[in-house]
Amino acid sequence: MAHDSHAATHARTLPADLSAPAFVDTWKMRALMAGAAFTVLAALLAVLDHSIDHVLRAYILGLTLTWGFAVGGLALLMVQYCSGGKWGLLLRRPLEAMSRTLPLIFVYWLATIFFIKRLYLWAQFTTESSTAEGLRAGLLTELQAHCLDFKRPMLNPVAYVWVCGLCFAIWGFYAWRLNSLALQRDADSPENTPRWIKKFENISGPGIVIYAVTITAASIYWVMSMDPTWFSSVYGLLYLVEQGFQVLAFAIIVTIALSKAEPVHSIYRQTEQHDLGKFTFAFVMLNIYLNFGQFLIIWSGNQPGEINWYLDRIRGGWGVIITLDFIFHWLVPFTMLLSRDLKRNKKRLTRVCQFMIFAVVVNQFWLIEPSFKDAARNLHFSWGILEYAAVPAAMMAFWVAFFCTRLKTRALVQTNDPHLAEILEPEHATA
Amino acid sequence: MPAREGTYGLLAEFDTPGDLIRAARQARQDGWRRLDCYTPYPVEEAAEAIGFHRNKVPLLTLIGAMIGGAAMFSLETWISVLAYPLNIGGRPTYSWPAFLVPAYEWTILWAGLSAAFGMLALNGLPALYHPLFNAPNFRNGATTDKFFLCLEALDPKFDLVETKSYLESFQPASVVEVEY
Numbered sequence: 051m052a053h054d055s056h057a058a059t060h061a062r063t064l065p066a067d068l069s070a071p072a073f074v075d076t077w078k079m080r081a082l083m084a085g086a087a088f089t090v091l092a093a094l095l096a097v098l099d100h101s102i103d104h105v106l107r108a109y110i111l112g113l114t115l116t117w118g119f120a121v122g123g124l125a126l127l128m129v130q131y132c133s134g135g136k137w138g139l140l141l142r143r144p145l146e147a148m149s150r151t152l153p154l155i156f157v158y159w160l161a162t163i164f165f166i167k168r169l170y171l172w173a174q175f176t177t178e179s180s181t182a183e184g185l186r187a188g189l190l191t192e193l194q195a196h197c198l199d200f201k202r203p204m205l206n207p208v209a210y211v212w213v214c215g216l217c218f219a220i221w222g223f224y225a226w227r228l229n230s231l232a233l234q235r236d237a238d239s240p241e242n243t244p245r246w247i248k249k250f251e252n253i254s255g256p257g258i259v260i261y262a263v264t265i266t267a268a269s270i271y272w273v274m275s276m277d278p279t280w281f282s283s284v285y286g287l288l289y290l291v292e293q294g295f296q297v298l299a300f301a302i303i304v305t306i307a308l309s310k311a312e313p314v315h316s317i318y319r320q321t322e323q324h325d326l327g328k329f330t331f332a333f334v335m336l337n338i339y340l341n342f343g344q345f346l347i348i349w350s351g352n353q354p355g356e357i358n359w360y361l362d363r364i365r366g367g368w369g370v371i372i373t374l375d376f377i378f379h380w381l382v383p384f385t386m387l388l389s390r391d392l393k394r395n396k397k398r399l400t401r402v403c404q405f406m407i408f409a410v411v412v413n414q415f416w417l418i419e420p421s422f423k424d425a426a427r428n429l430h431f432s433w434g435i436l437e438y439a440a441v442p443a444a445m446m447a448f449w450v451a452f453f454c455t456r457l458k459t460r461a462l463v464q465t466n467d468p469h470l471a472e473i474l475e476p477e478h479a480t481a
Numbered sequence: 482m483p484a485r486e487g488t489y490g491l492l493a494e495f496d497t498p499g500d501l502i503r504a505a506r507q508a509r510q511d512g513w514r515r516l517d518c519y520t521p522y523p524v525e526e527a528a529e530a531i532g533f534h535r536n537k538v539p540l541l542t543l544i545g546a547m548i549g550g551a552a553m554f555s556l557e558t559w560i561s562v563l564a565y566p567l568n569i570g571g572r573p574t575y576s577w578p579a580f581l582v583p584a585y586e587w588t589i590l591w592a593g594l595s596a597a598f599g600m601l602a603l604n605g606l607p608a609l610y611h612p613l614f615n616a617p618n619f620r621n622g623a624t625t626d627k628f629f630l631c632l633e634a635l636d637p638k639f640d641l642v643e644t645k646s647y648l649e650s651f652q653p654a655s656v657v658e659v660e661y
Contacts, residue, residue, distance in 0.1 A: 342581070349578050352570060390539070476499065477526060 122293030123148025211457030327393030545595025
């Protein structure tokens, strides 16, 4: 069989040095500079606005955005350990680096404890007598007072600290466990790889379920409870899909950028890029499916207690934002990613992914800002509203800088993986 | 169409997809245009190697999807607004949020059907007869583990003797002549 050797002779070889290329440091420097610039801008805007209310609201947007990357990255890491697939080998180290940014998210969250009173009604009215007083003074509507009393077992400052703290402990545990085991796996001999694969599967499977529960809790505390009258059992799933959406977009951007140099260059193939494009497309669809499903149910029910949440976000100019959100978050990525050529083109796929992350910010803006009395059914310009660009940009920039340091700490290719030999082969050999 | 007679083409058999693609790429480069690859599973590079970059399936799918979506949305609008304008929970008769779900389902259904049947039609299927099945090694190998390149007699470059030695230069497992 003289022909069998062909595939082997055409296979690429891994370079000796598997560490991250030097330009990751340049990214870090640029991110830090951008972070500083946006911090100054945010401060300037706060001075012009004579208030830090919008800084705090935008801070929650920055928190959910960066948290989406860190915890969503951890979740996608667990998913690919369970599903297998060569795309997983390509994304594994960037996803691990994203999960190791969790300490920064924890610090971001700790800061929120000091200003929950300015953001959440449940932190202002902590007892039944105080809600009754708020109702009498006209600070609360009857519906709000009722919901605050009904939801108090979960929505109170003590539970906030404990539940979020517990969530961070759980995410931290999984991030630590998967990251440290990955290094041990690489140091082990290749004969033990099947055992390692099983082990990662067994950790990740339950981990995904626990992830879904914990992010539901966190998204309820951070965003949903800004309007205590809002009930939606799909809320956690909306965040789950949003995280998949943004994490895939970010991971594709990072991997394409890293593929310009070794070691990612030698494991990077168009086939896997195409697969990732299709995967992202699935999340674009799933996102509109859940969002529209929630809307359709509330619209069909047409209950006075439920529709306010949507009316706050459609009337008074907000219809423009939700239309743009629909275009940015679904129509543009959907029509773009439909194209096979685009999914196989590095530059264009990167552009679409960058746009998708922008769309996530627009969507979060639409979720957060109308929750407050001054903005509900009343979209209006103030200097403060620009904080929604400045604060998340600063937090995201600092997060990217931290992500770059995490990326530098280990080899970018996992060597003890059966997919490695396959991914080094020419594309047609394993169709 | 009258029955064709004589040689359909020369069929080279390869053991690996890599060998097939190298041979196909070379043949295309050397000016062959009437040629085809046969593999037991989809090998996209084989299609690219013989200059087959695009097909019309995506366009058919898009057209099918738009027809399906538009048809269902129009049907629902016609029923609810013109034919049977009922008051349901005080909502307007033109309630587009409710129309979107069936319209979406029909978009998917028509896209899927157009893709499947469009693909079959563009492939020339169903075909009741294909000369290549006259080759015994093709019958057995093309659906299991062999990879075939066929240079067809319709190509102006085709010459039974020269083409046979040309194909043999790729070191295939075998080269056989296929009759119509």
